[in-house]
Amino acid sequence: MVSTACTVMAAGSHTAQAQLVTGTSSPATTGNTPVTTGAVVAGTSSPAPNPVVPDQPETVTVRLDRARAELQPSLGAQVYRFGRGAIHTLPQADNAPLNQLFLQAPGVAQDSYGQIHVRGDHNEVQFRIDGVQLPEGIAVFGQALETRFAHDAALITGALPAQYGFLQAAVIDINTKSGRTDPGGELSIYGGARDYFQPSFAYGASSGRWDFFITGDYLHNRVGIENPTSNFNAIHDLSNQYHGLAKLQYTPDDTTRVSLIGGISNAEYQIPNNPNQTPGLGLSFNGVTDYDSRDLDEHQKEITDFAILSVQKQVGTLDLQSSVFTRYSSLYYSPDIMGDLLFDGISQTAARSVWSTGTQTDASWHVSRDHTVRAGFQIFGERNSSGTNSIVSPQVGEDEAGNAIYGDRPIGIHDGAGKTGLIYGLYLQDEWRILPSLTVNYGVRFDGVSEYVSSTQLSPRINVVWRPTSTTTLHAGYSRYFTPPPFEEITNNSIGDFANTSAAAAVTRNDKVQPERDNYFDAGIDQIVLPGLHVGFDGYYKQANELIDEGQFGAPIILSAFNYAKGQVHGYEATTSYEKGPLSLYGNVAWSRAIGKRITSSQFDFDPEELSYISNRWVHLDHDQRWTGSGGAAYSFFHQTAHPLRASADLVTGSGLRADGDVPNGRALPGYYVINLALMQTFKNTILKGTTLRLDVLNLLDRRYIIRDGSGIGVGAPQYGLRRTILAGIAQRF
Template identity: 45%
Template sequence: MKLKIGLLAAVSALGCVTTAVAQVDPATPQSSQVKPGPAAVGASPPAGAVSEVVVTAQRLNAARLAIEPSLGASTYTVNNAAIQALPGGDDQPLNDVILQLPGVVQDSFGQFHVRDDHNGIQYRINGTILPEGISVFGQTLSPRLVDSLSLITGALPAQYGLETAGIIDVTTKSGLKNGGAISLYGGSHGTYEPSLVYGGSGGGTNFFVSAEFKRTQLGIESPDGSSTPDHDRADEGNVFVYADHILTQQDRVSFIGGYSDDRFQIPDTPGLGPANGFAVGSVTDYPSTLLNETQRETTGFAIGSWLHDQGPFTVQTSVFSRYSTLDFRPSPVGDLLYTGIAQNAFKRDVALGVQTEGVYRVTPAHTLRGGIIIQGDRGTSDTVSQVLPVLPDGTTGTTPVLIADNGGKTEYTYSVYLQDEWKLLSKLTLNYGLRGDDVNGYRDEKQLSPRVNLVWLPTPQTTLHAGYARYFNPPPFELVGTETVSKFQNTTGASTLTQDTTPFAERQQYYDIGGEQKLLDRRLTLGVDVFYRQSHNLIDEGQFGAPIILTPFNYLRGIIFGQEFTANYTQGPLSAYFSFTHQRAQGKDIDSSQFSFDPAELAYIARNYIYLDHDQTYTGSAGATYLIRDGVIGGTRFGFDLLYGSGLRRDQTAADGTDIPNGDHVASYLTANLTASHHFDLPLTGVVDVRVDVVNVGDKLYEIRDGTGVGVGAPQFGARRGVFGGITKSF
């Protein structure tokens, strides 16, 4: 049973607790569990044939979901209707949707953190892994393609590995009903966003496509708190394609593809000037408003899958690939004067893999699941840096010199797992398994990882769970630095330290316990979840240098723990939700990528546990929506959402003058967003939807980062008040 709790819509759910048993009862034939859906508007087949296609498609979807239910993990799900009801709807970035889920912390550059882990996010589309890319700002996936989205976290079953802080599991729209929509959205910060979606079905083939383009003058967070910063334009475009074809009642093939091309200006902070005393030729002054740094990110992915469902046995085999690039262009003279280095950085990553997973219902009490995943990954890095020479007498030259530093590496990953869902009693399920991972890249590391989860339903309204997982998390291969530190000696680009240990894989012991209770005839759901994690070689990431490229490093020891509380209420046209999380993340002794750090900082961390830079002690979200169903304004929906954060970490100076890395935090904040929409269905115009959204209603000025902290590059402020409107015409 996957719990799905209402989020901003009476028809949807934003969840609180756990998956108690498999989504599809293995003791019951799947064909008897799927009710016929609405008939698709097929162009040529007779109505009966179309209905049969729809029913077969739904049954195969259920069979695919049964391969990898998140038994015992904490699962929070939101569907497309709920996304539409959020301020911004389909026009907001996907990460803004995810920020409303429990335990998710907002960061700069559009990043988010799940349960105080810096990265560790794995995306899956229709059950298939989407390899990591190297984008920083760009959003590869759009809410428009989402039929439902789940965040799966906690003590995960054995099918999930390598990135385990959170699984973003996306089920795409499939086009079972012909139709589409064209939309135009825009408003503050010079924002406009046209988009198009269309889906259809004919014979045994279904398809769905979406395309969008967004231009805004607030592409990256403001570095000075201004509403629309200088030099901050972003142009973002992406397309998505889904198609499947039913071969027989038991077999289906499908294709998923997408491409995004995102271009960003790096915003300038007015009123600054060079302070290092450098000169480039005769130039010593350079107003900060003339800086012209840019970054372009592209990503393309393709997934081909074959699904076979034969009675008690279901298997899906997928071939997946992903291509991504990041191209940073400096402001040559300005960067040299401000930082002593102007670096053209180009990174490319190409991944290709195969994933085969299956489920076998052995008996009503035992369901076996297993899989094999093999992936190859080729990463290259080409950089050309302009630096100033440091002369023998200690002075700095004025004629730039070029340093080329290129590198590349190939990584192979092999994973295999087997697990058994054992129904000890009708209301007590034990899911236990073993996973093995072998990663051969910058390092050759491997691990066997046991997993166990126990789920108990003492009453129909109560679910309890407890779990343990051993995790193996290699550093993000595409981000591991390849810089040759020695090439920069005796230049303004030199590092104080030359030690550069290659990052290690993180190894975790993870414990999770929680429960949920339904009250008021299931209209109210309350949940709690407690987690504790011990890490060896805990992975963190930071921005070191002008290119907005994150570099992984390790803390030798790490501890992360926390508690999540959730509540959801749905009654008729009213839906409301609330979540609150307390968590803490600390690490000690940096043992890789040491050249990125100041020696005093490194020495302090070697002796003391410090908070991780992305740690936020308290995080909360809430929202509600009300749909007016009848009367003159019937079809009108009003809603709001809130986001609270106690503040990410910043450096602190103690009373004795000691600098404590990440010893303090920026100020807390609470922001509110409003939305209003109306659905028209008129004889002349057809179906038209209009909406108005107000972001940060109170125009709250708040810092996400203040420019200090381990691996923090520059200050960033949250978006100021913005008013946006949109119109969508369905056809």
Template identity: 45%
Template sequence: MIRSLLLASVAVILAQPALAQEAPPAADPPAAAGAPAKAGKIANDGRDIVVTTRLDRARASIQPSLGATTYTITNETIQALPGGDNQQLNQILLQLPGVVQDGFGQFHVRDDHNNLQYRINGTILPEGVAVFGQTLSPRLVDRFDLRTGALPAQYGLRTAGIIDITTKSGFNNGGELSLYGGSHGTIEPSIEYGGSTGATNYYVTGSYRHSDLGIEAVDPDRTALHDKTNQYQGFVYLDHTLDEGNRVSFIGGYSDQSFQIPNPRGLHPDGTYSVGGVTDFLSDNLDERQRERTAFGIASFLHDAGPVTLQASLFARYSSLRYTPDTLGELLFNGIAQAAFKQDFSVGGQLEGVYRAGDAHTLRGGVIISRDRGNSRTTSQVFPGTVDDNGDFHQSGEPISIADNGAATEWTYSAYLQDEWKLSRALTVNFGGRFDHYNGFRAESQFSPRINAVLTPIHGLTLHAGYARYFSPAPFANVATTSVAKFVNTSAEAPNGLTSTTPFAERQDYLDIGAEQKLGDVTIGIDAYHRRSKNLIDEGQFGAPIILTPFNYAHGRIDGVEGNISYAHGAWQIYGNIAYAKAQGQTIASGEFNFDPADVAYIQNHYIYLDHDQTYTGSGGASYRFSDGTKLGTSMIYGSGLRRDGDVPNGGKLPPYAVFNLTASHHFAGTGLEVRADIFNVADHVYEIRDGSGIGVGAPQFGQRRGFFFGISEKI
């Protein structure tokens, strides 16, 4: 009966069956580095299980996290959180130390703006142009590690955080069907199924999500105005073991996500502009939309032969973003209405390996080459006219159309070599370097030395310290190609003739030191970092299309400290995190035309806070598992508030907030049925993530109000 109900509900929405994996019985809190990955559950003889597990470990040995700060979340942890794997991946990442919540589904690791690299089973997933959408679903995750700090040499170009996902694989030929939904018109059916046949393992998942709260609301009302979203996601994993030392695998995914842009209520234009004699427009009636699509594929060959392990991978990703304006409304409010389409296609290869030279030395090296082709097409409706000495625009005619199209190609080349040297049982040093070169809108390169040391002086205590030189080009797909000269004598003219310098690569010196102490079932960790940057990269929203555009501060400084504690014993899992950070930049060094001239002049000689700086960030959670299959849990996030304008740019901050969530679930013994109930923002706390002011900030965003959600799943 229940299965029939679930299948019927999913069929109405997707016109096809849909499924999801049963939650594992236990729940683990976010853990420190070194937590072992779980072996796949393969329905074969013991020999096949041993081979698969050994190859998984061999693959993991190519890129250890030695010396880096690593936080781990397992599938069990995800299932224990409110929402489980029905959440977006970015919401789960907020439970880790130093991860700051922002609007548009964005988040920041250690007060950096993006600069994140995703890896799937060790292979790089190229960047795309998505803003709101989450390309990867938590349903595909067996575990993921967030690596940050002073990273070993295999990690480069994107260095604020490495999100390394280990996918589910190998199942007892089964899956689950799930239906989840509740407040804000949310409905989310999903399907996942995995199994094995002979030496081949497979796993597939698909989901659909509809919500009336697709993006953070621009006001504190319970019901957002014009904020619907429809999202489709699919993922497939295949691997085939050729023999005891060789395996081939394929990973593929697709997402298609459409969003309405939420409207502020009750606003009217100031009367500066007129279209055919019309000067008024109610903001409630705006109809702006954005659609984001992504497809990716990764093919890998893993070879393990005694002291040598190699993995060779080919990867590709296509992504596109289309913004459709409300032409009349945007012209009257902003003086420009811009239809924008950006697409990006990346392809590349990655060869990495490890050679175990003996008990004391383990050598690792690799080469990564990628090609990125980006296209941008915009059509802007603007008013002809002039700007007087006071900066006021005077319209001289009806709107005109200006096309501004561009295309470019970027090649990136990277190579690294490093040695893990065990000087003693208690002390290990990992040292090496990497060379990166890119040729796109600019051509730049750098050699980056790295060194990390890990000391375990007594049982349960681990100390680490490291230095890394980093090199991070601006995200190629997001670099603006606007021709400033085309908009002279229009309502979109750059203020006071400011220029449009192409972004530079950021160059950093990064120091990190930390400690972890295990005391029985309790683990305590602390980590501090110090970073100095030349041409620090930030991103902002400039104009109505929700496209984040990179720019540089000539000088940057970011410092912080993180603390975490966890307890795991029996049915209890408890964790808590707190972080302090301070991020500042001085002198706008690229994309100057996007800024107010007075702000540019002030920043020229003064350090200001970055718009995404948050002084204190916290998170925590607890769960308890009863013997009858019932689980209870809670999670929370705390933020002291992102920046807003004050007496100087980004000189103020928003009020602090704390949001608490609850979950309860029950697995019915002897059946494949599980039900869950979740409450988000239990106290219905009204809090603002952004207020629309600050450098590169386009609109206010408010956190989700209280919501009730329910789910039911059945094993098939």
């Protein structure tokens, strides 16, 4: 039986987790259910490597996966895990965008363009592939990483241990599929409403000490970007996307593993149109002053490629993994030249790219039964390039009231910039079992950035975990955070070039975006009430200096970073689950409040009145959502036969993001809830290895709900949630 319950465990060490959730090749991975772990059981410091019978590659793989997980334990943090079975059970399964998967975790709010916000932060989420952190990319729509790549995945948040740096709102840790964990092949066709068509393939195999896996898909639909209206279908919203991942592993001996991972993402989007809008700036393009917004023709292309080469080694009580990685990410926006100028005062062809290359090493030394010392470092260099070709109207004079008068013959302005920078961090920490029921994990990080600004910080961290009974786990932690400015969202473009044009900035100040520095506190409890019934509660508080936020300013869908001088985020999360036999249930609810005061960088992106109001008043962040919830249920019919039928439903609900009211971000948008339904019929005794039929209904009740209304600090166009969409597919194993 495979269920979707969110099991709140009195979390143990990675070994204990492997005992509680079976059918996995890694102790950090779970089998059938999303699993929340509030803390690690005290008195269970990381075990020394277990002896392995030579010439049994599967056993070696299990042990090396366990050792890799032990390099980066989530001691004291909040962890929400999705095993292979849980991913298959959720609506769309491997076809689901990665953000939809993690909306089922507590404290995760959805936003437009596929963004998620974890615990009131904007976009400070790091992605790790088999334990290796990828540098940030600049994809705006969708995700460059696919759910299809994951054998299992976890979202880690809270007071993070010292090995996690740079982006610390949450860590999305993906253990990729391999030829041993996911052997054999699969062909799948999936599609349905709105021209949705998604063929995919996967194949994994192993022979001796070699292991190979490859997967890819093509996605074509007419819901590439959220609809700017509440209508059933959007205008001009075609999307074509390609994704792929390949993984090759070699185990030369029982204590060594070499792996090479490569991934690609190539996506093209039409920008959907909001009809019945008319230009209101009074501009003319060679005598044309009117334009039907229904006919706008804007496009955006996004490319992301990455590669990771890792070597993992065990020497006695020492575990080590060292990796080199590279990531290239680019974005190209093509405007509607006449329409963009008349509506926005500027028509801008924009290109931006960032190329990051670096290395990461993590080591774990089991000093004694009560002490495990971990240390490591990360360093990567980045090259950021940007270029724009802008069409604007020149100012030719002023009227009697002092308002600008613009000519009807546009002019072109070219601007380009590039920058090379460096980010680095190193850490040292000790997991100390003070008493059989009490463990302390304490450490320190040193981080630095040398890009548009240069800065460093020493960051202490500590987590205390106490297990007074076998069913109760309490934890509390403090982490000092240092978040470098997002290099890919900052440019040196000149503001002065646009003076005396229709794109002139009302504010010409442009202070540099600074690193964010936080004090983060977290505490919680996890309780096994009865066998199969788990509950958990967690609270957190973040005090930030130079809080980093992001927004869309202008027609190109490119996010730009800015700072609030001060920020505060605090909230609470509760989660529960129940699982018995073929039935599983889970639910999460979270309350959050995120505020900031005084914008201290990128001021030219804001109106003078907006800057003045925020200069001495607290305002809600645009992504602040007071209440967020998720839940689900699953039941497996005929689960003891060769043709099980699994029915599941999940729920996502929220009280609404912020929008402008009488003051900036002064009101909340209407609340919403969305129910998705999935049916999956498996035939295990067909001629080949198995056939799976699935039917997914997204937004079952066809609820109309708004994500953004086009107002708010750094908010672009309106976006509405997806209306009812029926999708179906067939997958064949071979």
